[in-house]
Amino acid sequence: MTLKVENISAGYGEVQILWDISLNVEKGEIVGLLGSNGAGKTTTLRVITGLLQPIKGKIYFENKDVTNLEPYKRVELGMSLVPEGRQLFPRLSVFNNLKAAAFTKRAREKFYDTLELIYNLFPVLKERRNQPAGTLSGGEQQMLAIARALVCRPKLLMMDEPSLGLAPKLVLEILNLISKLRNEGYTILLIEQNIRHALKIADRAYIIETGRIVKHDIGENLLNDPDVKKAYLGL
Ligand code: ATP
Secondary structure, three states: OOEEEEEEEEOOOEEEEEEEEEEEEEEOOOEEEEEOOOOOHHHHHOOOOHHOOOEEEEEEEEOOOOOOOOOOHHHHHHHEEEEEOOOOOOEEEEEHHHHOOOOOOHHHHHHHHHHHHHHHHHHHHHHOOOOOOHHHEEEEEEHHHHHHHOOOOOOOEEEEOOOOOOOHHHHHHHHHOOOOOOOOOOOOOEEEEOHHHHHOOOEEEEEEEEEEEEEEEEEHHHHHOOHHHHHHHOO
16 A cells, blocks of 8 residues: 555644544555645645644555654655645746756656656656746646656655646646556545546545545545535536
C-alpha cells in the first residue's frame, strides 16, 4: 500500500477540525478526497505532508510510519505535493521554476532525465521553457505546478484542488492530464471541490464533510449515489 492514513484527528490550537480520518491509496490509483469548501481537505493534506502534527492517528507511507517525520524527509521518501494556488515563482522562467524544485539529492542527480520526461508529458512547457512562469495561461501554470512536483520523482503525487480558478474547458484538460499521469504509472491523491469532474477520473473516492469521512466507494458508485447527487451534483 502506498499511503495509509489511520484514525487521524487534528486541528488548530483548541479547535479540532478533523475527526478520525482514515483513508488509503494503493499503487497506480487515483483516489479522490472530495468535499466542499472548508470540509477539511487541505488540513488532511497538511497532516499527510507533515506540516501539521495530528492530535492522534498515524500516517504510513509504503508501510513505514512517517507520522513524526519532517516534511522534507517525506518528500525524499517520494511524497510530493502540488499545492493549492500553484505557488510558482512568476518572474522565473519555466525551466528555472523546475530547477528550483529539485531540492532533494535524488531530484538533483536525475534532474535532466526527469526534465526530458516532463517535457514529453507537457510539450507546451518545453516550448515555453524560457518564458517567465507568470506569463503562462492558467492551465499552463497548473501544468507547471504539477511538473514541479514530478521533479522530485514522487511515488505519491498529492494534488490540492488542481482545477481551482480554471476556466471550464481547462478544468477538463487538467483532469484528463491527471488521468494520463495515472496511466503512465503515477499514484495520485486528488483533493477537489469539483466533485462531479473528480469522480469521473477517480478510481475510488472519500467524501469529507465537516472533518469526517462520510462515504467511500468507487467513483462510478458515488456518481450514482442519491446522497452525493443531492448534496454535490445538483441532481
Ligand atoms: P478549502 O477548499 O477552502 O481549502 P478545505 O476542505 O481544504 O477547504 P480546510 O482548509 O482544511 O478546508 O479548512 C477546514 C477548517 O479549518 C475550516 O473551517 C477553516 O476555517 C479551518 N482552518 C483552516 N486553516 C486554519 C488555521 N490555520 N487556523 C485555524 N483554522 C483553520
